[in-house]
Amino acid sequence: MNGSDSTSTVPGSGAPRRSDATRGAILAAARERFATDGYERATIRAIAKDANIDPSMVMRYYRNKEGLFAAAVAIDLRLPDVSGADRRQDAGRILVEHFLDMWENNEVLTALLRVGVTNQAGAERMQGILRDQLLPVARQVCPDPEQVPARAALMASQLLGLALTRYVLRMPPAVGLARAEIVAWLAPTIQRYLTAPSP
Amino acid sequence: MNGSDSTSTVPGSGAPRRSDATRGAILAAARERFATDGYERATIRAIAKDANIDPSMVMRYYRNKEGLFAAAVAIDLRLPDVSGADRRQDAGRILVEHFLDMWENNEVLTALLRVGVTNQAGAERMQGILRDQLLPVARQVCPDPEQVPARAALMASQLLGLALTRYVLRMPPAVGLARAEIVAWLAPTIQRYLTAPSP
DNA sequence: GAAGGATGTCAACAGTCGTTGGCAAACAAT
């Protein structure tokens, strides 16, 4: 009945099992496969081969493919606090830089985006991230509480659009953009979506 | 040796065949399936059932699944001309409105985005659209020719990001945005990406 | 050292996939 799970970086949740190494290897392989292949083409057999174990172990530890996916993509964006009066006017730049750091160091985000586009469970997971993580940030800096969802959605559209064109579709001009360029162009956009009076 | 193909809306290319109705039904069903299911889950069997024909007919008319996909998603964004001096300062609004019209009346765009995320051929098709259709528009209004690719990529990131959150992931706050709101918020962004001096 | 559970391998299941070749019916041309 042990449904949820945790990565090896989170100790203290129950006794360490002897199979933790295998569990971790499965999760790591699953993240990579989901990120590069998407949900359907990331087969359990391929993931198991990457993790150097038998496919049946995946089923034993994660019940089925959906359970594996749920365990593999647990995302905490760790969005920074921008409620301070000084930071509020820099929210755009801070958030764009944070997003770039996240996307370039965490393949789980690419996996989730790839899966979210073709898989209902993945799409709902992304909706949850917008609701639970992006919306609170917008609430910190947005003047009118009633406009918070709309402004958070606008911010998501620009940030996810950048990730889509740059990290998933790999459109050459988007890949060629320097980090500083991206920040310089996108920061004012995000800042405006969050704090400017509604047009 | 008849490799290429044409929809029934394009006459004049060879004699009309008796099977044009079937070919059209296959393409229509394929577009809908690719749009809602993505490449992998849009099975030829399902498409054939939607078109009320046998799966083998799909192979006869389009060689294989890749050929069917290539024939089903032929996209012309019909981007408006914004080179006029008066229109140049309205390019942002014009382009955003045009994009919304396109996305809401053409399921092929959703199909292409869904497929492009998990299929290499789909991704290359999207790169081609950016290169052949969006880039020329940027060239019309962008001051420095050297910055055209970067600015087109920025425009693509915002427009595709909106389509992603609103039409594919269907994030509730993005779906809830009114058309006028979207135009009012995004038009200045696109305008700035295209015409503002580089920051 | 015996017992019991955790860990892992192997072989197989039922189903679906893209794809193929053969054959019947409808049509066109002579």
Added chain:
DNA sequence: ATTGTTTGCCAACGACTGTTGACATCCTTC
């Protein structure tokens, strides 16, 4: 009426999928 071509259905192939159960092996605990 004859051919030849187009259009369509049917049955099947080999490959691959997620998933399952039986069996071996290791570690822990008494």
